Amino acid sequence: MASHKIFLSSPTMHGEEQKFVQEAFDTNWIAPLGPNVDAFEKEMAAYMGIGHAAALSAGTAAIHLAVRILDIHEGDVVFCQSMTFSASCNPAAYERATLVFIDSEQDTWNMDPKALEKAFEKYPHPKAVIPVHLYGTPAKIDEIMDICNAHNVPVIEDAAEGLGSSFGDKKLGTFGAFGILSFNGNKIITTSGGGMLISEDEAAIRKARFLATQARDPAPYYQHSTIGYNYRMSNVTAGIGRGQLLHLDEHMARKNAIYDEYRKAFADVPAITMNPMNPKGHANNWLSCMTIAPDCKVSPYTIMDNLAAANIESRLIWKPMHLQPVYEKCDYITANGTRQNPVNGAGSVCEDIFNRGLCLPSDIKNSEEDMQEIIDIVKNCF
Numbered sequence: 213m214a215s216h217k218i219f220l221s222s223p224t225m226h227g228e229e230q231k232f233v234q235e236a237f238d239t240n241w242i243a244p245l246g247p248n249v250d251a252f253e254k255e256m257a258a259y260m261g262i263g264h265a266a267a268l269s270a271g272t273a274a275i276h277l278a279v280r281i282l283d284i285h286e287g288d289v290v291f292c293q294s295m296t297f298s299a300s301c302n303p304a305a306y307e308r309a310t311l312v313f314i315d316s317e318q319d320t321w322n323m324d325p326k327a328l329e330k331a332f333e334k335y336p337h338p339k340a341v342i343p344v345h346l347y348g349t350p351a352k353i354d355e356i357m358d359i360c361n362a363h364n365v366p367v368i369e370d371a372a373e374g375l376g377s378s379f380g381d382k383k384l385g386t387f388g389a390f391g392i393l394s395f396n397g398n399k400i401i402t403t404s405g406g407g408m409l410i411s412e413d414e415a416a417i418r419k420a421r422f423l424a425t426q427a428r429d430p431a432p433y434y435q436h437s438t439i440g441y442n443y444r445m446s447n448v449t450a451g452i453g454r455g456q457l458l459h460l461d462e463h464m465a466r467k468n469a470i471y472d473e474y475r476k477a478f479a480d481v482p483a484i485t486m487n488p489m490n491p492k493g494h495a496n497n498w499l500s501c502m503t504i505a506p507d508c509k510v511s512p513y514t515i516m517d518n519l520a521a522a523n524i525e526s527r528l529i530w531k532p533m534h535l536q537p538v539y540e541k542c543d544y545i546t547a548n549g550t551r552q553n554p555v556n557g558a559g560s561v562c563e564d565i566f567n568r569g570l571c572l573p574s575d576i577k578n579s580e581e582d583m584q585e586i587i588d589i590v591k592n593c594f
């Protein structure tokens with residue numbers, strides 16, 4: 213058993229973070245806004261190659277503000293990738309929108325453009341579409357954008373897990389009308405908690421900052437003409453983010469190496485397939501995942517239990533949103549319009565991946581011995 217716990221993905225700090233935080237302390241610029249917030253927004257926008265960014269308290273807050281700025285409310289239809297973390301779709305539910313969940317394809321595990329077309333046949337006028345770049349693998353974002361542009365529907369691109377990944381020569385998050393980033397504790401870089409809304413639309417980002425600071429009208433007293441939120445990132449948190457951003461590419465290289473090591477190690481186990489890469493892009497490999505062949509009797513739970521017994525954390529694939537008790541009344545659309553899976557007939561593509569998949573420990577602080585121990589335990593299950 214490992215002498216220490218091996219995590220799925222935990223924060224990795226370097227030292228520069230403390231320098232920026234110290235500056236905030238030295239100038240007594242602890243909260244709320246300040247130079248670190250402004251600089252973090254500028255530095256992230258430059259890294260992403262996009263015009264504007266608003267630093268916020270969470271990625272979830274970023275999605276909520278995109279939903280508010282697009283004026284989504286009760287009765288509006290919003291399409292969202294079903295296989296994702298609940299934060300992708302919850303903000304549309306906050307505004308009482310009607311969520312319609314879209315199946316994934318096997319090539320990238322993300323929103324299936326064919327299922328998206330089917331959804332447009334049934335619901336011609338959604339107010340927004342929310343694709344996700346799961347585990348950092350780029351979705352077929354070119355096809356998704358073409359479909360949404362043809363229907364004139366804005367895209368809220370959930371790049372929370374895909375920070376640093378690219379499609380073609382553009383970073384993920386820069387394709388949609390809005391991109392959202394997360395700096396939550398287990399993401400590829402972290403501020404302890406935080407997120408960003410990015411866009412080429414300067415007025416929209418200005419509005420996001422306004423809504424994120426309680427929507428105060430320009431008046432000498434506190435006056436409000438709309439409902440605001442307390443969603444802004446603090447100057448201390450932004451300092452951590454500035455330090456982490458200096459190491460994003462290095463984190464990505466480590467994550468890429470972890471994925472490659474698993475891929476090579478499992479090459480001689482025919483029942484194991486690693487999560488797919490998109491040949492048109494470059495993934496950050498935030499989490500390395502595997503699936504077990506449909507005809508293999510090994511269950512992901514067995515692997516998870518064996519790893520847990522050795523103090524090693526793993527996690528099942530995101531349970532699709534259309535299977536969540538809270539969203540069970542929502543419609544769900546697959547490529548062939550039914551819930552039959554072309555692969556094994558047992559439900560949809562995302563249900564199939566959920567049933568056969570597992571997220572492997574992808575912590576960049578894992579040593580070579582840690583990796584070998586994980587690999588041995590997984591292989592011994594087969």
Ligand SMILES: *Cc1c(COP(=O)(O)O)cnc(C)c1O
Nearest residue numbers: 270271272297299300372394396
């Ligand atoms: C982490 C995550 C979010 C939310 O980000 P927070 O910063 O935790 O609010 C949204 N979508 C996906 C797919 C995520 O993984």
